[in-house]
Amino acid sequence: MKKLSVAMLMMAVVGCSSIATFFTPQKKVAEKETEMAKQANRYFWDNYHQGNYENISAIIERLNLALQENPNDLRITAHLGFMHVWALAERQRLAFVNPAITEHISLSKKYFEEAYTMNPNDPRILGFLADLMLAEGHQFNNQKEQTAGYFKGLKSISQWPQFNKFTLGYVFSNLDSSDKNFKKAINWQYETIDDCSCENDTRHSDYKIAVKKIKQSKDAKIYRTCWNTWIAPHNWEGFFMNFGDMLIKQGQPEEAVKIYNLAKESDSYDDWPYKKELEKRIENAIENVAAFNKPVDNRSLKAQSVIMFNSKMACTGCHQMSSNEFEKMPYQEPGDEYYFLKK
DSSP states (O other): HHHHHHHHHHHHHHHHHHHHHHSSHHHHHOOOOOOHHHHHHHHHHHHHHHHHGGGGGHHHHHHHHHHOTTTTTTHHHHHHHHHHHHHHHHHGOOOOGGGGGGHHHHHHHHHHHHHHHHOTTOHHHHHHEEEHHHHHHHHHTOOOHHHHHHHHHHHHHOOOOOHHHHHHHHHTTTTTTHHHHHHHHHHHHHHHHHHHHHHSSOSSOOOOOHHHHHOOOOOOOHHHHHSSSSSSTTTTHHHHHHHHHHHTTTHHHHHHHHHHHHHGTTTTGGGOHHHHHHHHHEEEEHHHHHTTOOOOOOOGGGGOOOGGGGGGGTHHHHHHOHHHHHHOOOOOOOHHHHOOOHH
C-alpha cells in the first residue's frame, strides 16, 4: 500500500507540474526597443557589414547589456545567436584556435531557442535553431538531439524552402562527401535555384532564364532570400560560392566552375570583398577536389584550403560590404516586418 501511495503521489506531482507549466504565460516580445538596444543593434550591423571579426567580444558585450535591460527583446536575442555562430564559423581568421571555441555552439543555440519561443512563426529562426541542434548533437554525440534538429530543419524547409534548403544544406556541406545528407544538401542547392526562379528543373542548364526570373521577382520571400539586400548585400555571390565548393567536394569541378561563374551575375560583384577568393577557386577547381575532402585540422586551419563553411568568409561571404558600399549604403535598421515575420 505504501508503495502504491508513493507512486500515486509522484503521478500527482508530475500531473500538477505539467498543468502549472501549461498555464504559465508564454514569453512575449517587447513592443518597444530601448535606446541602449538601438545603439547595440547599430554597433552589431556596422561591424558585421564591415567584417570586423576582431570586435565580436565588444559586440556581444553591448548586446548582453541591452538584453539585461530588456530580456524580452527579440532583435537583441537573435543577434546574440548570430554573434556566437560568427565567432565559431570564421575561426580560420585566428592564428590559434582554442578548443573552447566550440562553447559558442551551445550559447548560440540557447539564444535561438529564446528567439523562437518569442516568435514561433518565423521559419528562419527555426532553421537556425535546427542547425545549432545538429551541431550541438554532433559535438556531444547526442543522436537524439541530432534527430530532433534534423526534423526541425525539415519543418523549416516546408515553411520557407528558398531560405532553409540553403540553411540546412550549408551545415550538411561539412559532412563527408559520401554521406547521404551531403548528397541531399547538393540536391537542395539545385532545388533552391528552382524554388527561387519558379522553374521545374534548372540542373545542368545554362541558368539564364532562372537568373532573369530571380532578378525580376516581386515576391518578398524570393527576393529577400535569393537576391542581395541591405541585410546580406552579397547573398547571391555567397550562395554560389558555397554551392560550387560543395560540387568540388563531390568531385565535379566542371559543374562547380559553371556554378561559381553564376556569382558574377550579381550587379554588385565587383564590390564583393571575396571575389578574388572565388576566382582562385575557379583557377584551382581540380586541385581543390582533394583539398576540400581533407579532414579539417583546426591547429593549421588558417593555412588550410577549406570549403566556405569552415573559412574566414563563412558568414561574411554573404554579409560583408566593401568599404565603398558601406559608405554609400545608409544604415537601415530592419523594422518589425523583418523581425516579426509570420507565415
